[in-house]
Amino acid sequence: MKRILIVFQKELIDNLRDRRTLLTAVLTPLMGPVLLAIILTLQVQMLTEDTERPLAIPIVGANYAPGLVQFLQQAGIKTLPAPRDPKEVVRSGAYEVVLVIPPDYPEQFRAGRPATVQLVVDKARQSARPEISRTENLLSAYARQITALRLLARGVDPGLINPVTIETEDVATAQGRAAFILGTMPYFIIFSVFLGGLYVAIDTTTGERERGSLEPLVINPVARWQLVAGKLLTTLLFTLVGAAETIVALALLLRLVPIERLGLELSLTLGNFLTMYLLIVPVALIASASQMVVATFTRSFKEAQNYVTPLILIPTLPGIFLGFITIKGELWQMLIPVFGQQILINQLIRGEVLSWSAVLPNALSTLAVGMALTWGAMRLFERAEIVAGR
């Protein structure tokens, strides 16, 4: 144990003095949260602009439909006098929407026949979409109101014409996007676990061999597995610090960005974040050990980087899919390391209570795989070619 600590201590000091290692370890775990913060802030701003910008609609023939105009005004629309050429003002972008009420509107309306109104819009213009749909929605609402009144006047329950009520959750809205974005949080956490110790894992194995210091090192009276253990502990420490950084940054982010403005309720407590971290600890072992295994049998620092970088992606892929589909935490899913943790973190984010029957199998299977990888790294170090080259 003492020798393991000597190796650990040396590798820690050595790697703390390496600017590249330090920058990777300190900065990369913050990248995800910072990216999230930027995107969410932009979403909040966009949403605020959308709803708070007063909508002004020029109306042609406003005098034909005073009821409709009044309805629109009550809904917060600023009605403007008719422009000379409705199509021209829309095409030029001066106005997003022009409402045209034809002269036969009052007659049709009074007779109870469908009365046509015309919206002049430019659907090709992306920025006009919120205004257009808002106007359309208001017109439909007005139509529904009139329908209900007419049915009531004839003694019919207005509910009859609504056999099915549709509630649409539009995921294309800023709110939906924000929820989607927050759903990527587990992904960022896992990502940082696989990044924090990356350089340390490479530096202490293939890096050490490349510098020619591995051969003299193994001549010291220290068992190879103890060397591996010391190096793995260093990698593990960097990994755990990286994960802690990401989670703290995410916690701060959710405090600072007013996500409630996006209609999101995310009441994650300090305890929730702590739970997230504890869930991740076994993953840190898998990340560190697998990186050491791969880096040990590569021949150079560069080669190790080439192999270890895709290694980050494999376990994080399910996290990306989790952003699209909701998966219930079934036992077999819990037994898959990394994937299980992502499901559990998502459950935490959704405010669900985690059950031990899910957490325990997940942690145990992850630890088992981590131990197996650790054992593999130790076995690999026993091989003569690892030290002496070929």
Next chain:
Amino acid sequence: MLEVKDLQKRFKNIPAVSGVSFQAPNGLITGLLGPNGAGKTTTLRILYTVLKPDSGTALVDGYDVCTQTLAVQARLGVLPDSRGLYPRLTARENIRYYGRLHDLSGLALEHEIENLVKLLDMQEFIDRRTEGFSQGQRLKVALGRALVHRPQNILLDEPTNGLDVMSTRALRGLIGRLREEGKCVLFSSHVMQEVAALCDQIVIIAHGQVVAQGTPEALKAQTGQSNLEDAFVRVIGSEEGLEK
């Protein structure tokens, strides 16, 4: 005290060492001499436990290099073929790390490092990071960390490679001093003159086999040559390894 008994080692069916045997007693300097690729480094690597022989054994102070690895390692001080330092650690930290791995600590360790600093004349650079050190400085640090635990047996693989005259002289002085302390010193070289200048006994290796061994006088007598150079050429059958 080193005993090498009939070592055999192949790499992908190419024999590197085929039946090397010799002894290196305490208080003597033994030179392992042979042309490049003769099997010197492979023999040393087996002795310092990095390679396992296919057959045969090697003993260090009576401990088997294959089965009693840790005991062997504790009794060895090695300057191996690759002698990389940790560039982000100072020379002192490099040596201290090895000392600690040999169970030294505290004042005893610091005292030992100070001794080495004087012995190897490292005052100027001992507290600098080793990045950018000259060959001579690197060799001194590598020697320092090999000797920090006062090993009884010292293995040096081509120690003078890439050294200037001053560093070579300093190294010779050190090797002589180790002999006076009764240590067992084994060093390999492909340069005949160097071995002749230093060694009490010489083991000549060619093509993975010991072709001659003994004191310089015995070698001359054995080959019927009047100088060592001719004796060397005679036993290896070529002029490889002679400095012109």
